[in-house]
Amino acid sequence: MCYPLINSNCIAVNNFPTQEDFIPPKQQPFLRIVCYIGAITRERGISQLVDALDILQDVTLIMCGPFESQAYSDELKAMPGWKFVDYRGVVGREEVGKIMSNSAAGVVTFLPTPNHNDSQPNKMFEYMSAGLPLVASSFPLWRQIVEEGECGLCVDPSSPKDIARGIASLLSNEPLCRKMGNSGREAISNSYNWSNESEKLLFLYDKILK
Secondary structure (H helix, E strand, O other): OOHHHHOOOOOOOOOOOOOOOOOOOOOOOOOOEEEEEOOEOHHHOHHHHHHHHHHHOOOEEEEEOOEOOHHHHHHHHOOHHHHHEEEOOOOOHHHHHHHHHOOOEEEEOOOOOHHHHOOOOHHHHHHHHOOOOEEEEOOHHHHHHHOOOOOEEEEOOOOHHHHHHHHHHHHOOHHHHHHHHHHHHHHHHHOOOHHHHHHHHHHHHHHHHO
C-alpha cells in the first residue's frame, strides 16, 4: 500500500464483513462441494480451477457471478472440467449464504498480478465468516492470513494439479475442514470484521473534523 509514501496522514480501512453476515449453520452434511463466488475472469484463475475439477473428477464446484465476456463463458463451458460446475448465475446475498452453507470449502485462487498479490479479496473473508476453510493462492500476504491463521491451504494458482491437490487434501479430511472453518470464523470474530474497521473510520473522521 503506497498511500503513506504520498501522505503519512492516512488510515487503511478494510472492507471486512460484519460478524453476522454469513453465520454458518450448526451442522451441514459434508459433501464433496466447493464454491467460488465473484466475477468470473481469466485473471482470477477460473480456467485453472475448471481444469482442476477435471483432474479430481468427483468434486462439484458451485459457481456464481458474472462472466468477463461471452467469449470467456463459451471457452469455459467447452472445457472438460465444466461438467463438474454447477453454475448459478448472478445471485443475491441470501442465495450466496445458502451456497456457502452447502459447500465444504471456498476457493479463491487468483493468478499473480500486481492487483492481486497484496490485495485482500472480500470473498476470502466472506468464506471465513461462513465457517468455510479456504483453498487460496500462495501469495505471501494470503499465506499469512490463511496458513498462519490455520483456516485453509495455499496453492500455486497457476497449477491445476496443485489446486486439485489442495481441494483433495481438504475434502479427504472432514475433521480438519471443520477445524479450519472454525479457525476462520474465529479470526473474523477477533480481527477481520467491520466492527473493528468502523472504529478506525470514525477515528479518521474525528481527526479530520478536529
